[in-house]
Structure formats: structure tokens, C-alpha cells
Amino acid sequence: MSSGYPEILERMKGWVDEEYRHDFAREQIAIGLAFQLRHLRENRGWTQQQLAERTGKAQETISQLENPSYGRCTVSTLAKLASAFDVVPIVRLAPFSDLAEWVVNLTPERLAPRSFPEDFQHTVASARAIAVQADSRHIGRALQPVEDMAASVERLPEPKTEEELYAVAF
């Protein structure tokens, strides 16, 4: 079960000091990217060399990016990494409550997000479960639209093969 507002508020209470909270945010970027990169790579069963080939980078660069002290990943490199993993790089300015929600709900699953095809299927499954519940309470005919949409899952491309990933041009 995910943590809610009490945990988020508790965390934000510790961020009243402006200097501290901005230091913390910077550290979250540094360790967050390095940690997530390694977590994702190992979750996919890839070596640094394999990830390097999929992003057009040198293995040494991947090693640097996985070092939390490095801290010099560009948005362009982030986009290449995201493409290799078939996930989205979210780069935006946000309120601190967003960061609090992220850190209090950090899990291995969130650190290693699903690729798009897996994510789509997971989302359909979740929508189907909610629709079944709604229909059982006679709220409406919720399931049929979900089933119609689920049919499109069959037409989704399979996760990229290694050959296709190598062929990705940036």
C-alpha cells in the first residue's frame, strides 16, 4: 500500500529549512538517476556494455552515469537512456510535495519502471479490475469499453528485439 498525506506532510515538515531542502533536491537528482539507472539495467539483465551499445555511448560513460558523484547527465543523454529502456524521461519543474510523494513511495517497482508494452498491458489489467468492481455494484456498464480497448493490446508491438534496439537512431 502506498504512503499517503501523513507521510508526505511529515517529510515536508523536515524541509522547512530552505538550504536543506534544495540540497536534498539536488542530491535526489544525483543519486536518483545513478541508482535508477543501475536498478533498471540490472532488472533488464543488461551489462553496462550492452546498455552502452543501445545508447551509442561508451561503457565508461555508463559507468560514470551510474556513479552518484558524477551528476553531469544531460537531458539529451537522459532521453537516449529512456529510449533504450522504453520508458519516459520526465524533466519538469514541480512543487516539493511531488518530491515528497516520490520519496515516501519509493519501491523497487518504481525504480525499475515497465517498458511501454508491459505498461500498457498492466494498465488494461488495472482498468479491467476496476470496471469489474463497478459492474458488480451496478454502477454502469464499465467493463465493455475496457474490453474493447483491451482488444487493441493484441495489436501492440512486442518489446523491441536487440537488433531493433541497436538500430535506434538519435
Add this chain to the structure above:
Amino acid sequence: MGSEFTFYDYLDDSEDNAIYIWLLGQGKRVKAKFDSWIDHLESTQLALWDRPYSAALHGECEGLFEIRPNVLGVEYRLFYFHGTARDPTLLFGAKEKGGRWEPLNACEQAFNRRANVIENPDKYRRRHVFGIS
């Protein structure tokens, strides 16, 4: 779903949080870095608790582990030990310079604190304090 692990801070005989006091004494940036690293360690499986984030200590410090960030060229260390559950306790803060601890008896002090925690965990430890209260 939730955190895989929960870090605790060592409390001294007066029930003051020795880890919080040490971290704040090193500066807000050091506190922020450790907090951020602890967040991530708590949220993942033990297999990823290795360098550069964490390491097992050897020799006279065998049985202890360390969280090991570098902040502005200084090697900071927080010693911890694993309990029987998923609840590691942060015991002692030190710096590493040229292969030596500052203070020199850092491991000895950590072991003394570990004995207190094992004997009376309710008195000598509390959930890690994130942020500045």
C-alpha cells in the same frame, strides 16, 4: 508495497538522537546527502547495497557496514548493523582520511552502541529522522 527496509538512528543514554546530532554537525549538505542515500537504500533489495553506496567493513570492524558518500572531497561514513529483521540501525558517524577513521576508535564506539541496541532496542534506537526538525 512499501519500503524494503527501515533505517533506525542510535539514541544515547539521554535518548538524544546521536545520528541526527552528528549529521547536523557536518552541515546541511551532508545531512541532505545521507538522507537521500538512505531513502534509496530503504527502497531496494539488499543486492544493490554495495559500492559506491554501502560496504561491509573488515578487520577490527568486521560485523559493521558503512554508508559511504563523498561530500566536497570529504569521505563521510555512517556505520550501521543489520538486526534480525529488515531494520538496520545507524550507529556512528565518522570520516575516513588516508585509510584511517576520524575518530580513530570509531568502530569500537560503534560496537559499544550496537551492544546497547541489541540489549534494549526500544530505548536505544528510533526511526531515522529525515530532514531537519
